[in-house]
Amino acid sequence: MKRTGFLLLAVVTLAGVAGVVVHVAHAAGQSDGDASPIYGVKIPAGYRDWQLISVNQLHFAGKGEQLRAQLGNDIAIKAFKAGTLPFPDGAIIAAIHWTRVPSEDNNKVLDVPFPGTQSFVIGSRVNVQFMVKDSKKYAATAGWGFADFTDGKPGDKALHETCFPCHVPAKDRDYVFARYER
């Protein structure tokens, strides 16, 4: 038993070291593609596999109905869970926006036990936004760099000029609107 325990500890310890190596490589590695204007943020590799922060829904005047999810890299999730403010350097938050469409399939099933129930699911991807914390690089915008991509292409300079002012009302939460939901 002792030997097994030691082996497991050794393996887990090595996994921890390896985890740090792999993590650093991931944090440094960014996908190919264009960077956002002003901030120079590229789409972070593997962001779709990050953990879920929260979901929300938007009746977006003039732009239709949206379902949205916010994901965070390990540094961001750790900070959310611990309530750490401001977010530490290296934290990245991704916000994926999709169109919302009615699900006829779901409605057929749900309407039998729950008449009148309406299910809405994801239609297609609209865009994805990122907030990257780097207190030195982005000192002029409270440490956050922003990016908004549609089909892998960043929006223009005018669009990105709206990012930071829009986040100012969330100043007391380090400019982050999303709250981690258990």
Added chain:
Amino acid sequence: MKRTGFLLLAVVTLAGVAGVVVHVAHAAGQSDGDASPIYGVKIPAGYRDWQLISVNQLHFAGKGEQLRAQLGNDIAIKAFKAGTLPFPDGAIIAAIHWTRVPSEDNNKVLDVPFPGTQSFVIGSRVNVQFMVKDSKKYAATAGWGFADFTDGKPGDKALHETCFPCHVPAKDRDYVFARYER
């Protein structure tokens, strides 16, 4: 360079081995607490950290408005991404259901550039459901075991008798309604 490459490979290989060990421990380890009737499914440890499959919204007749997210363990996510059907044994899907509430804070911010925009966010947790694939143990229900927990407590037998029949319309997708969204 060669030496660094070897070291990295060794570390990554060990991380892989450790990953398997940790993964098996996680898959086997379940939280304390009661198991669902009929199926004997307990709340899987660490499920809130699983990757996101999709999100949806429900106008739940007589039960209010809900925002929902489906998460999958590594086996489930791998199968979703590869389009593997039926899902392999060990796959677990979690469906978290929250109440949906208007966000006055978000609306104040969004209404300026986009008048009439309405933001809805999560209010509180309603329940969480699990589907666990074990083709032998749950042979009578197409290989799936079900569970529905509210505040950590499983629903009753009558509730759990509704799980499988409700999923039959999704038979061609191995009884899973959720679709993985990029």
